Amino acid sequence: MSGNPVASPVTAKQFKSEIKPVWCPGCGDFSVLSAVTKALAYLALPQQNVALVSGIGCSSRLPAYVSVYGFHGVHGRALAVASGLKAARPDLTVLVAGGDGDGFSIGGNHFLHACRRNMNLTYIVMDNEVYGMTKGQASPTTSPDWAKSMLTPHGPGVPSFNPAAIALASGATFIARGFTGKPNDLAKLIVDAIQHPGFSFIQALSPCTTYRPEQNEWKKIVRPFDADVTADPIEAAQRIQADDGLSTGLIYQTRLPVWQPPNSISAEIEQLERGFQI
Amino acid sequence: MNQAHPAVIDNLPEFLLHAITLERESVDRYEELAESMAVHNNPGMAELFHKLAHFGRLHASEIEQHAAALVLPDIAPWNFKWSTPEGPESGTRDGVHYLMDQREALEHALYNETQGRDFYASVASSSPDEEVRELAAQFSREESEHVAILESWLTRLDPQNTRRLEDLDPPNSPD
Numbered sequence: 001m002s003g004n005p006v007a008s009p010v011t012a013k014q015f016k017s018e019i020k021p022v023w024c025p026g027c028g029d030f031s032v033l034s035a036v037t038k039a040l041a042y043l044a045l046p047q048q049n050v051a052l053v054s055g056i057g058c059s060s061r062l063p064a065y066v067s068v069y070g071f072h073g074v075h076g077r078a079l080a081v082a083s084g085l086k087a088a089r090p091d092l093t094v095l096v097a098g099g100d101g102d103g104f105s106i107g108g109n110h111f112l113h114a115c116r117r118n119m120n121l122t123y124i125v126m127d128n129e130v131y132g133m134t135k136g137q138a139s140p141t142t143s144p145d146w147a148k149s150m151l152t153p154h155g156p157g158v159p160s161f162n163p164a165a166i167a168l169a170s171g172a173t174f175i176a177r178g179f180t181g182k183p184n185d186l187a188k189l190i191v192d193a194i195q196h197p198g199f200s201f202i203q204a205l206s207p208c209t210t211y212r213p214e215q216n217e218w219k220k221i222v223r224p225f226d227a228d229v230t231a232d233p234i235e236a237a238q239r240i241q242a243d244d245g246l247s248t249g250l251i252y253q254t255r256l257p258v259w260q261p262p263n264s265i266s267a268e269i270e271q272l273e274r275g276f277q278i
Numbered sequence: 279m280n281q282a283h284p285a286v287i288d289n290l291p292e293f294l295l296h297a298i299t300l301e302r303e304s305v306d307r308y309e310e311l312a313e314s315m316a317v318h319n320n321p322g323m324a325e326l327f328h329k330l331a332h333f334g335r336l337h338a339s340e341i342e343q344h345a346a347a348l349v350l351p352d353i354a355p356w357n358f359k360w361s362t363p364e365g366p367e368s369g370t371r372d373g374v375h376y377l378m379d380q381r382e383a384l385e386h387a388l389y390n391e392t393q394g395r396d397f398y399a400s401v402a403s404s405s406p407d408e409e410v411r412e413l414a415a416q417f418s419r420e421e422s423e424h425v426a427i428l429e430s431w432l433t434r435l436d437p438q439n440t441r442r443l444e445d446l447d448p449p450n451s452p453d
Contacts, residue, residue, distance in 0.1 A: 012355075013306065025314040025374045038355045181370070182363045188356040209372065216372040 010044045012037040017067045026216075028180035028206030029059050029126050035183045035204075036066060036095070036124070039190035045093055052095045053082040055102035058133045059126035059206065062097045076106025079114040079123065086119050087261050093194060094120075100127040104140040104161050114199055115170035117259045122193040122200045125163065126180075128208035128215065136211035148211070163203045164240045164251055168233060174200035175236070175252040177245075180207065181219040185248070192250060198258045205246070218246065225249040285359040286404050293401060293410045294345040295353060296360075297417060300394060301338035304367035305331045311374060318376035320443060326383050334367070337420070344413065361400070366393035377443045381435055388428040395421035 015037035023029050040050060050068035054060035056075035063070025069092075073081045082096040103111055103125045114123065129146070131137040138152045140161035147155045167175045174196040178186035186204060193200035205222065207215035225243070229250040230236050236252035287293045312327035360366060367390040374386065398418035405411050 020313045020317060021310075022317050023314070025311060025318060025376045025378075026371050028371065030310065030314075030371055042354055181372070184356040184358070184364060188354070207372065209375070219370070219372065 010041045012041040015040045015047065015067050017065050019064045021065050022061065023058060024210045026207075026209035027058070028128065028204075028208070028215075029062070031180035031183040031186065032059070032097070032124065032126050032204055032206060033062060033065050035178070035180075035186035035190055036062070036097075038184070038187040039194065040066075040068070042187070042191055043194060045194075049091065050093045050095065051082075051085055051089075052097060053078050053085065054096070055098040055107060056133070057099040057102045057131070058208075059097060059099040059128075060102055076102050076108075076110065078102065079107060079110040079121070082121050082123075083114065083117070083119055086121055088263060090120070090260050090263060094122070095194070096121055096123040098125060099132070099139075100125060100129060100141045100161075100163075101131045101139040104163060104166075108140070112166070112170045115167050115172035115201065118171065118173055118198045118256055119260065120198060120258050122190070122196075122202070124190065124193075124202045124204055126204050126206040127163065128206050128212055129160070130208050130211045132208050132211055162240065162245070163201075165237065167201045168236055168240060168252060171256075172201050172252075173198040173254050173256050174250075176201070176250045177203045177205065177248045179205045179218065179222045179248050181222060182248070189250060196253065198256060205248070222246045222248055225251065229253050286406065287359055287401050287410060287414075288405065289407055290409050290413070291345070291348050291350050292353075293405065293407075293414065294341065294348065295350040296358060296401075297341045297398075298338060298345060298350075299358065300365040300367055300397065301334055301341055303365040304390060304394075305334040305338060307368045308334060314374075315376065315378075320376055320378070322380065323378055323383050326380065330387050333424075341417070361397070362393060366397040367391065369393075377445060379442050381432065382442075384428055384432050384435070388425065388432065391421055391424040391428060395425055 021030065021033065047068050051071065052063040052066050052068055053071045053073060054063050055073055055078040060072060063072050071081055078096050078098050082094050085092065086094045114121065127141055129139055129141045131139050137149050138146060138156040141163065142156055143160050144157050145155040147153055164175050164177060174193055176189045176193065178189045180186065189202055193202055205218060207218055209216065225247045227239065230252055231254045239251060287296060308327045308331035312324045312331060315324040315327060369386055369390045395418050398414045398421055402411050402414035402418055405414065
């Protein structure tokens with residue numbers, strides 16, 4: 001798109017579906033929806049050439065609200081489904097979305113291997129450090145002393161997961177952190193991620209206004225990283241570890257071979273069906 | 279990108295693109311809030327936000343008439359010269375709540391209109407283009423009128439309408 005709302009042939013609004021979000025008013029996930037649709041419009045991608053795959057959770061409702069092909073899958077398996085889709089249809093732009101619980105706990109194993117496999121996927125994790133849909137339990141990114149859930153009245157007591165560090169250690173080639181309080185900057189990160197050849201990972205800090213209202217204060221303390229993107233993994237590791245998790249921007253980007261299996265037809269449908277006959 | 283002091287807007291097409299985007303994003307945000315309030319069973323605020331979206335649409339169409347004969351530039355969303363994270367009248371999402379009352383909603387709208395007024399005033403004082411400065415000053419005056427209307431609505435509010443709704447099954451209680 002165009003930023004030109006008068007003459008532009010493609011607008012962000014065209015990428016929004018008719019389904020109305022059920023997210024709580026004030027939820028950061030609205031901004032991710034806005035950023036995704038702005039990014040898709042900017043890239044002027046044909047809607048039929050884009051697929052958005054998600055898992056389970058508040059944020060995983062995203063495919064319903066975006067007017068592209070969508071798959072609302074099972075808990076933690078969004079990356080597995082997306083990898084299969086990309087393997088079969090390398091021509092599609094495949095986006096994957098979900099939350100911190102879906103992506104780093106239930107889907108943690110898939111996250112590690114998606115990072116190192118380096119398929120051409122863009123994974124956006126809306127991180128609110130809580131399981132919102134199930135009414136506010138600690139997630140992998142919850143700080144050890146968060147004691148607001150009755151399930152963990154003294155806090156989870158274990159160190160929180162550092163998504164950027166894990167992504168780097170697992171071999172991701174594009175690692176970024178955005179903030180829903182700055183949706184236009186997030187849209188730019190999503191554009192860069194889609195254009196990156198290989199697996200791109202964006203941790204989108206997305207306040208949960210209902211179960212983590214204190215996260216509304218993030219807007220006062222979130223700031224850009226004070227250094228440009230690096231292709232040096234050692235430098236990236238130092239930067240990530242030295243940070244409190246609230247610096248935003250493209251942290252690390254490098255080029256490695258993109259994994260894409262040959263998708264030539266190896267068998268006819270009838271042959272495959274015969275293999276499943278009892 | 280956002281900056282503490284907005285960059286200077288140099289010419290009329292660039293200015294009108296900013297103005298149209300400001301109004302359209304504001305309309306979209308009010309519609310989003312209205313739908314969200316309807317989903318969360320706050321029909322009074324849904325109606326109010328629909329109404330604010332309607333006023334925004336009227337203002338947007340007036341501004342679009344100024345651009346009718348112009349070719350507007352292409353500007354990526356992150357390259358607009360806002361001093362706010364999004365368009366100045368889009369507000370912030372963290373200022374809303376599903377139980378919000380009329381006063382809170384009007385204060386939200388007042389904040390947006392004030393931001394819009396200040397944006398136009400800033401352009402009116404900084405653009406090197408005389409036509410842009412004049413039009414921006416006109417838009418700023420119009421936004422000032424909107425600010426005054428909202429302030430008067432706020433003073434006339436019936437206290438009965440300014441009590442937050444009660445949720446007998448609030449989302450924070452179960453676990």
